[in-house]
Amino acid sequence: MRLKSVLFILLLSIYVVNAQVKPEPVDYVSILVGTQSKFELSNGNTYPAIAAPWGMNFWTPQTGKMGDGWIYRYDADKIRGFKQTHQPSPWMNDYGQFSIMPMTDKMEFNEESRASWFSHKAETAKPYYYSVYLADYDVTTEITPTERAALFRFTFPETDSSYVLVDAFDKGSSVEIIPGKNAIIGYTTRNSKGVPENFKNYFVIVFDKPFEYKCVVKNGEIVKNAYKAEDNHAGAFIGFSTKKGEKVIAKVASSFIGYEQAWQNLKEVENKNFETVKAEGRKLWNDVLGKVEIEDNNIDNKRTFYSTLYRSTLFPRKFYEIDAQGKTVHYSPYNGQVLPGYMYTDTGFWDTFRSLFPLLNLMYPSVNREIQEGLINAYKESGFLPEWASPGHRGIMIGNNSASVVADAYLKGLRGYDIETLYKAMIHGTENVHPKVSATGRLGHEYYNTLGYVPYDVKINENAARTLEYAYADWTIYKLAKALNRPQSEIDLYAKRCQNYRNLYSPEYKLMRGKNKDGTFQSPFSPTKWGDAFTEGNSWHYTWSVFHDPQGLIDLMGGNKEFVNMLDSVFKMPPVFDDSYYGFPIHEIREMQIMNMGQYAHGNQPIQHMVYLYNYAGEPWKAQYWAREVMDRLYTPAPDGYCGDEDNGQTSAWYVFSAMGFYPVCPGSDEYILGSPLFEKMTVHFENGKSLQINSPGNSKSKRYISDFKLNGKAYTKNYVKHQDLMNGATIDIQLSDQPNKTRGTKKSDFPYSFSNENR
Secondary structure: OHHHHHHHHHHHHHHHHHHHOOOOHHHHOOOOOOOOOEOOEOOOOOOOOEOOOOOOOEEEEEOOOOOOOOOOOOOOOEEOEEEEEOOOOOOOOOOOOEEEEEEEOOOOOOHHHHOEEOOHHHEEEEOOEEEEEEOOOOEEEEEEEOOOEEEEEEEEOOEEEEEEEEEOOOOOEEEEEEHHHOEEEEEEOOOOOOOOOOOOEEEEEEEOOOOOEEEEEEOOEEEEOOOEEEEOOEEEEEEEEEOOOEEEEEEEEEEOOOHHHHHHHHHHHOOOOHHHHHHHHHHHHHHHHOOEEEEOOOHHHHHHHHHHHHHOOOOOEEOOEEOOOOOEEEEOOOOOOEEEOOOEEOEEHHHHOOOHHHHHHHHOHHHHHHHHHHHHHHHHHHOOOOOEEOOOEOOOOOOOOHHHHHHHHHHOOOOOOOHHHHHHHHHHHHHOEOOOOOOOEOOOHHHHHHHOOOOOOOOOOOHHHHHHHHHHHHHHHHHHHHHOOOOHHHHHHHHHHOOHHHHHEEOOOOEEOOEOOOOOEOOOOOOOEOOOOOOOOOHHHHOOOOOOOHHHHHHHHOOHHHHHHHHHHHHHOOOOOEOOOOOOOOHHHHHHHOOOOOOOOOOOHHHOOHHHHHHHHOOHHHHHHHHHHHHHHHOOOOOOOOOOOOOOOHHHHHHHHHHHOEEOOOEOEOEEEEOOOOOOEEEEEOOOOOEEEEEOOOOOOOOOEEEEEEEOOEEOOOOEEEHHHHHOOEEEEEEEEOOOOOOOOOOHHHOOOOHHHOOO
16 A cells, blocks of 8 residues: 555656646757858758747857858858847848847957857757857857847856957947946947938947946947947957856847936846846747647657747847836837827748738737838828838848738738728839839839739839739739728729739740730749849749639649649759859859759748649649648658748748648638648637647658548648638638549639639
8 A cells, every 4th residue: 555655646746747848839940040040051040049939139159250141051060259240141231230249258359369269068049048068268148038028138257357349330329337326328320221320229238247347349449448439349348357157147128219218127127137037038929829839749740849839930120119107118210200199010921921921810910900000100101001110221132022911911900900091002012113212112014014014124123923923913912902891893993903914924834924014024034043033043933823813824824734734843853953143142042952842842832832733723632632741751850950041930831721731822811722731730829819720640651631621620622721711710620641632622612712613
């Protein structure tokens, strides 16, 4: 009897211990995924963002040189500082940046000289907490952030020469030491365009230990017994004696509005110790990531999933602040004024309209509601909706995809903002181009609105891509116009224009092709030529950019059989390429070439929806096969875990959706197109209090084909699920097999929406 009691107590204690250490969603996240990248080859082109979800400020260890877009590379072995960053990607580079660096025994301002060796074995990298040992200084640095502030904790050795450097970077900066407050304040102006002339990022840093030593730096020269520096490149050192293991805390905040607001933002960590802020950050991330619960034994897939969900909830970032009266205000990156209301930035809609914004509409609509209000403010302050904002309008990429972002939000049920002004902004964008930033609005709108396409021979680059994206944008305007009961003539205009993609279809090649002003196709034509008429891709990638009307494209190609044959050909062709437009293989080309999936270039956005198009032509099992193939082969939780640029959540959101078993091929419609779910059980908790449960017991790498599908207990044969059905709360039960079911989803009544099938 006694032995049974002992065994019972032992088993109970084991159960309690296991229950206590059960991982939470944030424990599966690696913020180092994608950091093993370089200019020549992107495995994500990410950096470890230590941040709150959608936070205004991110922090990251800096291994790259000042001004280098590759802030942190996994294969680096020295850290130069800990940088406040707002960088969306290395290609866009950074703005509002400064760094903090502890050191001992010597003061070194030069970033090469001060850099310290480190090891990933002595590094802890989580969304809410970062720690690393700086070997050259015997100092451990820890960071835990809030939305606009952060706490640093430095653990020093025993020395009378412990220092902390604040580097405000070059291109115009200022620092001031305030001994009475144990504080350093300053501003940085370093940016990569997209800012008004009066742009500054103001920072305040308060230490919990009095300064025994202080000096400033002007353009690399240390100026002793000086408290202030304002020059091209300013910095400040403070120092003190420390005991072995002594911890020094620095509280940091910043503002784009001014010093007073920076002090206000510091209240986010006021009267809070390091562990409290760390615990609050952990809870915040678990709340956001915990919207999805997974039951499955494949821990690597869990790690990949939650790491991609983390990346999907960083951008666009908040660019607004809360003033002393509790009001929402923002510094306008468009006109330089401080104005009321929301503002978000650091996203390119060319990338993120595809799945990132649909993910927000499904899982985080309250965030996107704020983003929509920010878009209204951007329009009022600049005269245009942004297409690539960082922080203001940037001259990069093509298209008018703000229309998709606006329409999808409203058509998915978001309310409480001025949709009429947003609609007006959408229409304005179809008839104008920004006078200084031609990537904003519609370059070539005069040709498009009269000829029905942007010609190849009028010196507007990437013209075919523009035409295809404008046509889809016109469809989103058509759908929103109907929802807003706009005049029928207006509705009919955009219904007509959304068919402009037909003007570029080449029957000879069964592909999209540039067309000259006189109506002849470009010649010679190389289907594998990257760039030129297309954007960071070739005709094999862009031909499928008819999101709103796959049936129309099927008809042009000659029917389902020919359409499926063309889809199959993408994977069957060798990864040959024509790089003559660029003069060298750009990194996107290399990323396609090395993945051994033919012409399928998942590392860039234009083709990412393609695998789901089999559902429109009666062979849904091929979508199931290829969706799982892409997830299994092209994503991992390792530092090289992406197959190209992660791009502000888009490539991550593709994985999040695909792991659920469906994907938003056409934002603006109410359908998600079926693939193959990745986990045995997934529960998605919506903001409205309802939940979606997706069950696929026995799920494995070999079992990827849907043999049976039930929605709320009833047999379901369609190749899509509807948004509102999910939002009402739903249970999906899927039986998977290692053999395709070639009878399910093959009837035309099972196919997803296409404009050509719409009864208008």
